[in-house]
Amino acid sequence: MSLVFAGVCSHAPGITGRAERADPALRDGLYENFGRMRASIEKSGAEALVVIAAEHFANFFMDNMPAFCMGMADDYEGPIEDEAWLGIKRHRVPGNPDLAERLITDIMQDVDLAYAQEWKFDHGIMVPLHFLTPRYDLDVIPVNINCQGPPLTPLHRVWAFGKALRDACDAAPEKIAIVGTGGISHWPATPDSGKINETWDRDFLQKWAGNRKEDLLAYTDDQTYAEGGQGGFEIRTFIAIAAACEGNTGQIWFYAPIPIFAVGCTIATMQVS
Amino acid sequence: MSLYSVQKLIYNLNRDPSLVERFKIDIDSVLTEYKLTEEELSAISKPDIGLLYVLGVNGQLLMHYAALWEFEWDDYIQAMKDGIEEHGEVRAGMYVRTGGGYL
Numbered sequence: 001m002s003l004v005f006a007g008v009c010s011h012a013p014g015i016t017g018r019a020e021r022a023d024p025a026l027r028d029g030l031y032e033n034f035g036r037m038r039a040s041i042e043k044s045g046a047e048a049l050v051v052i053a054a055e056h057f058a059n060f061f062m063d064n065m066p067a068f069c070m071g072m073a074d075d076y077e078g079p080i081e082d083e084a085w086l087g088i089k090r091h092r093v094p095g096n097p098d099l100a101e102r103l104i105t106d107i108m109q110d111v112d113l114a115y116a117q118e119w120k121f122d123h124g125i126m127v128p129l130h131f132l133t134p135r136y137d138l139d140v141i142p143v144n145i146n147c148q149g150p151p152l153t154p155l156h157r158v159w160a161f162g163k164a165l166r167d168a169c170d171a172a173p174e175k176i177a178i179v180g181t182g183g184i185s186h187w188p189a190t191p192d193s194g195k196i197n198e199t200w201d202r203d204f205l206q207k208w209a210g211n212r213k214e215d216l217l218a219y220t221d222d223q224t225y226a227e228g229g230q231g232g233f234e235i236r237t238f239i240a241i242a243a244a245c246e247g248n249t250g251q252i253w254f255y256a257p258i259p260i261f262a263v264g265c266t267i268a269t270m271q272v273s
Numbered sequence: 274m275s276l277y278s279v280q281k282l283i284y285n286l287n288r289d290p291s292l293v294e295r296f297k298i299d300i301d302s303v304l305t306e307y308k309l310t311e312e313e314l315s316a317i318s319k320p321d322i323g324l325l326y327v328l329g330v331n332g333q334l335l336m337h338y339a340a341l342w343e344f345e346w347d348d349y350i351q352a353m354k355d356g357i358e359e360h361g362e363v364r365a366g367m368y369v370r371t372g373g374g375y376l
């Protein structure tokens with residue numbers, strides 16, 4: 001059993017880039033729970049952190065868009081965005097190509113997975129890392145699921161990916177933590193930025209925490225877009241975590257809509273066994 | 274309509290600081306490398322962030338292009354709202370699904 005931690009969190013750039021403009025009580029509550037997640041990961045003894053992200057045209061574009069991609073580089077650099085804009089200084093992030101290669105090889109038995117030996121992290125990975133491994137001393141293996149450029153990765157394939165990732169982790173001797181990061185409802189970087197559908201978010205979180213596979217896979221992109229905006233497509237990252245922990249339930253540590261962060265900020269974990 | 278090319282240009286700018294340098298010194302020489310309509314060329318060079326939004330540029334790209342031109346966050350959001358006022362509904366890309374306006 002080498003999966004030692006599983007969780008999900010938000011990654012909106014405003015969380016660090018527009019920190020001073022948020023309600024301090026809500027912001028501090030979010031930060032506190034990011035800290036709690038960091039402590040849990042440390043306590044788990046994790047030797048590597050797999051971040052399942054929904055990046056935003058930093059590495060993957062419509063010239064060659066993979067449904068799934070996993071990083072296999074020695075190291076990574078981020079953020080790709082302006083440091084002042086994001087409120088995070090540029091860092092080198094250590095990878096683990098040896099473990100990544102074994103995970104990729106195993107996952108490929110079940111899911112067609114692209115891999116990359118070059119990857120510039122955007123806010124989708126850097127905001128979580130800023131809180132979860134602030135000294136950038138934990139090996140990171142990035143995963144991307146196409147949540148941005150339609151046609152998007154189908155949800156049932158996301159489930160298959162999560163299962164395959166779990167099997168691959170279980171076959172590795174290393175202790176591995178996985179964190180999915182995205183959504184839930186939001187309309188990022190559009191005139192509707194700041195709009196948050198709290199009812200839809202809470203309903204999704206209940207289904208997620210209950211690990212209700214059928215309910216989670218019943219979402220359609222049209223419905224998600226109508227209720228949860230284009231940012232809602234990032235539920236894929238949460239669903240991958242639920243699949244990796246199939247049979248177990250989750251715990252919502254923090255949820256609060258923070259409009260200047262443009263998202264219902266979420267921190268949650270799921271039992272790995 | 275060559276939304277793909279507009280977005281590719283912004284994607285490349287986001288990834289390549291040396292391209293940004295060249296873009297700032299001689300924007301026209303960079304733009305000739307992309308297949309763009311007159312309207313797209315003028316929206317990019319002005320820049321008319323609102324028109325770029327109406328043309329369908331994804332916000333995940335557009336917000337960085339606005340930041341490159343030193344738009345503050347609130348001004349960026351306002352520019353898109355003004356764009357819809359001035360140029361009408363979003364014409365292409367993902368946001369057409371909303372009916373083209375904002376909610």
Ligand SMILES: [Fe+2]
Nearest residue numbers: 054124182234
């Ligand atoms: Fe995102």
